[in-house]
Amino acid sequence: MSQGLEALRSMEYPGRVIIIGKNPDGQDVVMYAITGRSPSSQARRLEIDDVNRNIYVKPTDEETLKTGQPELLVYSAILYSNGVVVVGNGKQTEDINGYITKEKLPVDVLLNGQLNWDYEPDEPNYTPRISGCITDKGAALSVIKRAEDGAVIKHYFDIPMIPGKGKLIATYTGVNEKPLPSFAGEPFDVDLAAGSVEDSVEALYKALGPAEGAPDFRVVAASMFFNGKGNVAVKVKNRHDL
Numbered sequence: 001m002s003q004g005l006e007a008l009r010s011m012e013y014p015g016r017v018i019i020i021g022k023n024p025d026g027q028d029v030v031m032y033a034i035t036g037r038s039p040s041s042q043a044r045r046l047e048i049d050d051v052n053r054n055i056y057v058k059p060t061d062e063e064t065l066k067t068g069q070p071e072l073l074v075y076s077a078i079l080y081s082n083g084v085v086v087v088g089n090g091k092q093t094e095d096i097n098g099y100i101t102k103e104k105l106p107v108d109v110l111l112n113g114q115l116n117w118d119y120e121p122d123e124p125n126y127t128p129r130i131s132g133c134i135t136d137k138g139a140a141l142s143v144i145k146r147a148e149d150g151a152v153i154k155h156y157f158d159i160p161m162i163p164g165k166g167k168l169i170a171t172y173t174g175v176n177e178k179p180l181p182s183f184a185g186e187p188f189d190v191d192l193a194a195g196s197v198e199d200s201v202e203a204l205y206k207a208l209g210p211a212e213g214a215p216d217f218r219v220v221a222a223s224m225f226f227n228g229k230g231n232v233a234v235k236v237k238n239r240h241d242l
Contacts, residue, residue: 005190007206011174013037013217014208016089020132020139020159021166021192023200028134029166029192029227030087031204032077033151035217040068046077046220046236053232054079055222060240072120072127078224080232085224088131089171092144096131106133106140107156118152119145124179130169132159136228141169145182145203147225157187166192197233205237 008014019031032055036042043064047056055078059065065073076093079086088095088111096113102157110131120127128145135224139159147153159167167187205221222236 005203006210007188008168008204008207009209009211011170011172012211012214013172013176013180014174015127015171015180016130016201017168017170017204017208018087018089018130018132018141019166019168019192019204020134020141020192021088022163022191023192023225024129024163024164026163027227028085028161030078030085030134030224031131031166031200031222033204033208034089034219035208036219037217038068038213039064040066040070040073040102041213041218044219045238045240046222049234052080053224053234055224055234055236056191057220069122072122073090074126078222078234080224080226083226083228083235084133084135084232085226086113086131086133088129089127090120090129092129092131096133100133100135102136103134105137105229106203107158108134109133110140110156111154112140114142114144114154117144119182125172126182128171128182130171134161141167141187143169143183147208159187164192166190173220180204197223197235200225201235201237 011064017033043061075107079097099113100109132141143155226232
């Protein structure tokens with residue numbers, strides 16, 4: 001997947017998506033997106049904390065959310081503090097954030113911050129937990145998923161931070177079937193051509209759009225740009241706001 005975010009179009013249903021990399025100007029980039037098939041998954045939006053610039057998943061309709069598994073649907077998505085960032089698709093994000101510091105190696109942060117976590121208990125999909133972080137020592141992504149025999153598989157990936165380049169993981173392979181097949185292999189290469197956080201969100205949201213005649217599973221997209229000087233830019237695009 002090296003032709004830019006448009007390559008996401010080949011993934012009919014990726015589930016949740018995390019991208020980490022750098023924009024062409026060398027700013028660190030974290031992107032997050034949610035796609036959903038069920039009413040409870042669709043009944044969500046992203047909200048920005050105006051004080052800390054963090055991004056949280058919130059319900060748009062409490063009753064609809066309750067038709068699913070609320071404990072898996074509402075969580076902290078992107079947490080930024082003092083030049084470090086954590087991103088994840090569930091409540092493991094908070095535990096990772098409690099362990100991260102600037103001086104720690106990113107793979108160590110993800111490994112130790114998720115010692116007590118495994119895949120989500122949403123039978124039959126057993127959705128993987130995907131996470132990422134950036135410290136002064138670099139960046140990393142992780143996938144925690146279920147083996148065929150029910151065992152837990154944990155993968156950790158160091159991510160090279162090259163201007164204009166990023167790496168992508170998702171919860172699923174992109175094939176829309178039941179049960180949903182978990183993400184497999186290494187993170188995909190993506191081009192990060194957008195120079196602004198606004199353009200990056202638009203590019204991600206557009207790339208997740210359906211093929212002609214197919215259902216639109218998009219729920220939200222978010223992007224955060226930041227640098228070592230403490231400058232942080234955040235943007236979200238919620239389907240329910242359109």
